[in-house]
Amino acid sequence: MSTDFQSWVANCQARLESVLKELLPRADTAPQRLHEAMRYAVLDGGKRVRPLLAFASGEIAGADVERMNIAAAAIELIHAYSLVHDDMPCMDNDELRRGKPTCHVQYDEATALLVGDSLQSLAFQLLAEHRLSNDEQSRMEMIRLLAFASGSRGMAGGQAFDLANVGVTLTLPELEFMHIHKTGALIRAAIQLGALCGSDKHGERLDTDQLDKLDHFGKLIGLAFQVVDDVLDCEADTATLGKTAGKDEVNDKPTYVSLLGLQGARDMAKQLHREALQSLAVFGAAAIRLRELADFIVMRKY
């Protein structure tokens, strides 16, 4: 990573952290335990990949920082809620997340359930409460996109498909279907929401072709993200990863590595990376952060 990119990332992460701190209900507001647990689940953790993608996409569209902050926060709340629920005993039963005890371990299962539920509500509340675009159509479109990406035909649906296929040998298209939903949908939504925040800066939003190009980039980089995740889960040890490594194999989950082998999965990530960058060509220099994020996603070691 270039020093310039590193400082952009650090700056975005710090800004998002402070925005999330401000937007989450205070831990001394009733019900205190729930609010404390919501803050525990969201703050001080993760690479914030989806918010970074939203910021990078918003910059292409000339979006206002304050607006991108809210959109990025809403997306991260959805992501955080999904992690809390995914970690629960009835799902992946994980005890470690981002190097800390998972929410149901630190608190209890009932609290973790309500934390996830409440974070989801809060995401939509934020989008409805803040004027993220002067164009009302874009505002509604953001809510619709995020809701669709979160639901049964997006992230939650991918999770259901995943659960239904533990121990089953999937074909490559089936595995792709799962990931396009499970992680891809929210990554794509992050990129679209970022872009829609810029919709009034120059009197209009990015044109449909530009939004499509960004969405295609999002689809490819979302898949690449998952392929790399599978590779890392196979390679890395628990300490580097900040979560329990080797879980996929133990749980007999279908992965790109189990389907293509380690080298095959690495090659696929490279190919997706190349294609993703191609779809940014139309934006020229304005897409520098998205390009750097694509590099980061594919080359990361944790």
Place this chain on the structure above:
Amino acid sequence: MSTDFQSWVANCQARLESVLKELLPRADTAPQRLHEAMRYAVLDGGKRVRPLLAFASGEIAGADVERMNIAAAAIELIHAYSLVHDDMPCMDNDELRRGKPTCHVQYDEATALLVGDSLQSLAFQLLAEHRLSNDEQSRMEMIRLLAFASGSRGMAGGQAFDLANVGVTLTLPELEFMHIHKTGALIRAAIQLGALCGSDKHGERLDTDQLDKLDHFGKLIGLAFQVVDDVLDCEADTATLGKTAGKDEVNDKPTYVSLLGLQGARDMAKQLHREALQSLAVFGAAAIRLRELADFIVMRKY
């Protein structure tokens, strides 16, 4: 109940059922098991009290039926999601709901978790996707209201407060705080959303004073609803109630009956009922359905 009211209720319920059937993802769409379980959790069950309140309130505001249908469906999806999650083993651990096995019993816990999550997303998707008012401000306000009512400072917060106080003797204000959040918030939101659907029929929405009056009605009738619930849980048998009766006492949960005695709780319901009707006086004959619903809520036997 008058025959006229009975047929209005039956008509609303049938309409809502058909709207929900249409709006929920089809059971043959992937992921099939999740979609089948979502339909199981929502369709063919319940009195649909919140939708009925939304319809009754919308009628006062002269709202279009198609619009009220969507708003009512979104509210019912939030309610259904909360029931699915509340019934799970880490919460109330109920096996019977609306006379049928609860979602996690019929399917499994992981599916029930994702059903609840997906129903919540779908509720916001519907509100963002359909043009429920010509006034953009009212549309956003509906989403904001429903999100706030669902979240940690609304329904989910009330649930957390409830869990935190099992076995604890609450004061009346504390019990009221809990119920104003746990059941009251969504009931109030239903009434507000119904009214906001009417915002363009006569060129403007109900004025602030009228919305406040409706909200006050909602607050009182929401409390009355809970007081009656506690009375019924104490009196009724499982068959009539369609869910496991006497659970509150077994779980040592604080209720109006445990705090005020059976007669005290009955008196409180009557008092709330009277005050609720008073706050409808300003609407005259237009509020007939809301009045009848208030009667129904207080006098119901199940």
